[in-house]
Amino acid sequence: MEETTSDETVEQEVEEFAGRVFGQLLGAMELLSIHLGDRLGLYQALLQGPATAAELSERAGVHERYVREWLEQQAVAGILEVEGETDAASFRLPAAQAEVLTNPASLAYSAPFARLFVSAAAQMPSLLAAYRSGGGVPWARFGADARDGQGDVNRPWFEHALPDALASVPAVHDVLSRPEAGIADVACGHGWSTIALARAYPDAIVEGFDLDRPAIESAREHAAGIDNVTFAELRGEQIAEQGEERYDAAFVFEALHDLPDPVGVLTSVRRALRPDGIVVVMDEAVAETFAPPGDDVERAMYGYSILMCLPDSMSTPGSIATGTVMRPATLERYAREAGFSAVSVLPIEGFAAFRFYLLEP
Numbered sequence: 001m002e003e004t005t006s007d008e009t010v011e012q013e014v015e016e017f018a019g020r021v022f023g024q025l026l027g028a029m030e031l032l033s034i035h036l037g038d039r040l041g042l043y044q045a046l047l048q049g050p051a052t053a054a055e056l057s058e059r060a061g062v063h064e065r066y067v068r069e070w071l072e073q074q075a076v077a078g079i080l081e082v083e084g085e086t087d088a089a090s091f092r093l094p095a096a097q098a099e100v101l102t103n104p105a106s107l108a109y110s111a112p113f114a115r116l117f118v119s120a121a122a123q124m125p126s127l128l129a130a131y132r133s134g135g136g137v138p139w140a141r142f143g144a145d146a147r148d149g150q151g152d153v154n155r156p157w158f159e160h161a162l163p164d165a166l167a168s169v170p171a172v173h174d175v176l177s178r179p180e181a182g183i184a185d186v187a188c189g190h191g192w193s194t195i196a197l198a199r200a201y202p203d204a205i206v207e208g209f210d211l212d213r214p215a216i217e218s219a220r221e222h223a224a225g226i227d228n229v230t231f232a233e234l235r236g237e238q239i240a241e242q243g244e245e246r247y248d249a250a251f252v253f254e255a256l257h258d259l260p261d262p263v264g265v266l267t268s269v270r271r272a273l274r275p276d277g278i279v280v281v282m283d284e285a286v287a288e289t290f291a292p293p294g295d296d297v298e299r300a301m302y303g304y305s306i307l308m309c310l311p312d313s314m315s316t317p318g319s320i321a322t323g324t325v326m327r328p329a330t331l332e333r334y335a336r337e338a339g340f341s342a343v344s345v346l347p348i349e350g351f352a353a354f355r356f357y358l359l360e361p
């Protein structure tokens with residue numbers, strides 16, 4: 001009798017888990033369909049108003065047969081709304097979907113998540129090889145979808161939430177407000193954080209650094225017309241070469257866990273810092289300890305870790321191989337090994353899925 005109950009329980013669990021995996025298949029396919037709409041400009045074209053397949057094909061310059069299938073799939077998935085039937089059916093992008101999929105200024109902008117997902121999926125053969133050999137897949141190989149996805153996913157937070165977040169912490173705001181404060185943004189990617197700092201603190205001199213040349217080129221384009229910001233292609237390990245005691249503040253936004261040698265970079269940053277300077281590290285707000293099952297943040301960060309951040313970090317021989325899930329104790333250990341005497345968590349809450357750390361020399 002007991003055995004039957006247990007068999008039934010297992011059967012039910014099998015069914016539930018198979019259902020969960022099927023749900024994930026739907027999610028993954030719909031995320032890819034969002035990528036098609038994003039990269040082909042279909043959502044953007046729908047901002048002009050509802051369209052039939054023929055009209056949208058004309059507007060976006062995409063083959064009509066594919067457009068019709070994609071429109072129907074989007075309606076079935078509940079992303080687009082539809083009026084009318086067959087060839088005359090007209091498809092509409094509702095306001096909420098328009099914001100989430102087409103508005104780069106919105107904190108809810110989510111099209112970049114699809115770009116990040118596609119950039120990782122496209123590297124599956126290299127990832128499989130790296131897992132077997134212990135090698136890696138460098139960030140540059142993930143390509144434009146990863147670079148743009150990363151830049152655009154953080155951009156609204158840097159543009160619209162970072163100034164107030166920093167201003168709310170006197171220990172940080174006062175340093176950034178010093179006359180002609182020198183500020184370094186290490187591993188700045190597309191430079192949106194660097195630009196936000198330059199705009200929020202117009203008297204400061206803000207310098208963004210990244211080892212990725214295309215990212216630096218994009219950052220320079222994004223910063224056109226802003227006087228107090230410059231960008232240079234430079235490894236974080238070389239920041240001290242910019243000058244000892246040069247900076248009042250240095251930032252590392254969502255990049256410390258990617259660095260093959262975080263202690264080396266922090267050591268160099270510390271040397272480049274004035275004795276009364278500060279370092280702010282923004283990184284993932286993961287749990288204090290490994291305690292599965294995890295919440296959505298923990299699940300997302302392990303997802304990025306197995307697909308992108310760990311393989312990127314491990315593409316450098318001798319990497320410390322942190323992975324995306326850098327717990328607070330790990331960050332504190334790196335900071336202390338780099339010579340920082342104090343590490344604390346800043347009272348900045350609700351800033352996407354990030355935690356801000358303050359490092360003092």
Ligand SMILES: C[S@@+](CC[C@H](N)C(=O)[O-])C[C@H]1O[C@@H](n2cnc3c(N)ncnc32)[C@H](O)[C@@H]1O
Nearest residue numbers: 150154187188189210211212235236253254255
């Ligand atoms: C996840 S992205 C973060 C970019 C940006 N800070 C942001 O928040 O959008 C990580 C960045 O670290 C850069 N990076 C990795 N290793 C580096 C190193 N040793 N020195 C400088 N930049 C590095 C990569 O090129 C990439 O732009």
